[in-house]
Amino acid sequence: NAGVTQTPKFQVLKTGQSMTLQCAQDMNHEYMSWYRQDPGMGLRLIHYSVGAGITDQGEVPNGYNVSRSTTEDFPLRLLSAAPSQTSVYFCASRGAGTPNSPLHFGNGTRLTVT
């Protein structure tokens, strides 16, 4: 069972570079989301999607874009990387069933921007 797959696991960027973090899930989940985790801050929601073709902003969306062309994929684009975007990024998905259905997280991407 693949679950939620994120790539790459690690990435180093220079300030101003752009890149895309990939996320795919094979559980046919409607909801997908991107979080960043920083020391002392907890996980913060960047963007989320409630289904293919629908995306919305979370708590910290600036500097990031997303798209959801299929149910399975939800890539996160960094348009012009900044040192403040150094963080651990997690993609997560959940089904639209009961209100307590859990979030399934990917393994995370550790991004360093120099």
Next chain:
Amino acid sequence: RKEVEQDPGPFNVPEGATVAFNCTYSNSASQSFFWYRQDCRKEPKLLMSVYSSGNEDGRFTAQLNRASQYISLLIRDSKLSDSATYLCVVNKTPFWVRGNEKLTFGTGTRLTIIP
């Protein structure tokens, strides 16, 4: 005030002991509550949901106190494998509303079980 607050710890507890931690939340309209566990350098994983009447899963007991706006997690007979960071998660949006996954995560309580 943070929406979700946890004591960061660390809690260093001998194996076999009972340990409890609380989490307070600020929004009285919060609808659902969870405890997630995160091992070092790994992704968070759901430990248990927290129900209004309280619930138990083996050695783990979760309680919700809506009046005082806190949830708690009790771990009995702690094992070395319980060492992790425990994240309190609160959802203030009803599940039928678009954007239900706008969960608010606490910063986590770090637990180390000592042999």
